[in-house]
Amino acid sequence: MSDSLFGTPFIAAPMAGGTSTPALVQAVQAGGGLGFLAAGYKSPDAMSAEIGAARNLGIRFGMNLFVPDVGQLSPSPETLARLEAYRTELEPDASRYGVALPQLRTDDDDAWQGKIDALLADPVEFVSFAFGLPGKQVVKALQKAGTLVVSSVTSVQEALAAAEEGPDAIAVQHGSAGGHTAAFLSGTPGGGVQAAGTTAGLVAQVRAAVGLPLIAAGAIMDSAALRQVLAAGASAAQIGTALVRTEESGARQPHKDALGDPAFTQTAMTRAFTGRMARSLVNDFVRDHEGAPEGYPAIHHLTAPVRAAASAAGDPQRLNLWAGTGWRSSREGSATGIVRDFLSGL
Template identity: 80%
Template sequence: MSLFHTPFIAAPMAGGTSSVALVKAVQDGGGLGFLAAGYKSVESMTAEIAAARGAGLRFGMNVFVPDPAQLPPGAGARARLEEYRAALEADAARYGVTMPPLRLDDDDAWQGKIDALLADPVEFVSFAFGLPGTAVVKALQKAGTTVISSITTVDEALAAAEEGPDAIAVQHHTAGGHTAAFLTSGGPRAESTTAGLLAQVRAAVGLPLIAAGAISDGAVLRDVLAAGADAAQVGTALVRTEESGARQVHKDALGDPGFTETAMTRAFTGRWARSLVNDFVRDHHDAPEGYPAIHHLTAPIRAAASAAADPHRVNLWAGAGWRSARTGSASSVVKEFLSGL
């Protein structure tokens, strides 16, 4: 039996998609669910942990690692952010919302979340957007937590392994939502398949591996397991399910034949992420780097677009296998993935 007791892991999806209800449905189907601390306060994160425990669930928590280079960004980067803010005025005017001032100090309550996870440990903690540091890894392990670092290249895997995590999540560029890249730009690439990248990482490090990126059905799950994965992390395939907390406009877009491709974009948050290509992605194809400052700039536009059921000004995170995402219960989706094993 693997470290996770199942080959199916529900990817942590920040912004409300990874609900306690989704974690429960995934567990009912035979998988392991993750909650996402990203964009939440420490209090909201701990409340979700309490709710999941109260429901008797096994689960993990994902935490964003802040980028010191963005806290705050340098003068040149700040000037580019101000230019982008001005470029967003037309989008804001479409919905009658006001553009907020630049926010350059948001570290997503990093230390508070680490302190809370040490004070009241959960079974699994995964990290994205960077490495947490050896001291954090060791402290969490001492508290009884299994630690997972996320990477996108062999070089990142080697750097992660130096810190001594229990496992590594190997994210291919076909994955939906934000890239976990931290040693490269994380922009568009044309490298191997998810199984191919996983095999490269398997040859470089001796840790349990989780495959992520376009794990769209049971056949792909079997491929990555055959390539050496201990489990696969599945995100987009769960977004449309009943228990997903994703916005309805997002769920509907994934099933809309009017959307025909995905692309990596920085338009919504200032960090590369894979989304369905809509008007906002097209209009802001040259958006600068600047996470999470751009996330805060576009937040009122995205909220207004969602309220108006307008899919063309909201982030529609989607992996390359998005067409297979279906409605119904997440438990049924998990069972279908696992049925051929």
């Protein structure tokens, strides 16, 4: 399938928490790719400032938003009790670094409406969504403003629901992808029902169900994997883990180092860091909190001081080390060279 919608088959995934930067997007474009920035955890003003920085560099880019889960913003008494119990469970981790845990917060919708309003007032080329669907009204408003809209899914069922809203493309995320799952329909512990064993297999399933351009995501670490998902029907691939260790990545140094450390031998899906399933290298924190409850972004706020302190101490054992299953192939250097290597093999 043609990649004309994006102009390239290589898309740098939006990685929230500081990893995606205008410098990374610039380096990706220099190599022949397209980069996305991440609005997650930022204020609307901070998002707009990053858009301005990217425009000053004269680069193409997209922006990714988290769709808030209304259910998480109005937790039941039982859910609140589980979250408070988890806060107590986290106290030894906080004590290790001499930091205090914040009080439980359940009202954070990631400034959803403020970000939508800002993107309508000052449109960008692409806007993608994760953790849910933005709604037909938002999709149509962004498209009217001149923006191409991308919805993220993890299953055929989610793809069919997304297609009903009329986006311009769908990002298809396999369970092998690093970081948070984009799943929003129930059915499995990770969210959407996912039958395919590989990213290419899932793309083929979604390709058979919907006619929109597809972006493949999940353990795409080299040109061979890129060729596979393109052959399965994707217009492009969304690459994350392969870029985390690059010079232009804003990832914390202990995270970058852990991806190249042979002491880490596996990844796992975990709620321990944020209350939402995400794939991370398995470290002490993941092992210590295997029973972490669902509760995003409340748990994200609870663990934030611990993660920040662990990073400052250079301790990867209590840091969220997001990584896809192909993390062993990640490498250092400029993102420009990595993108060129991907594309040269096509």
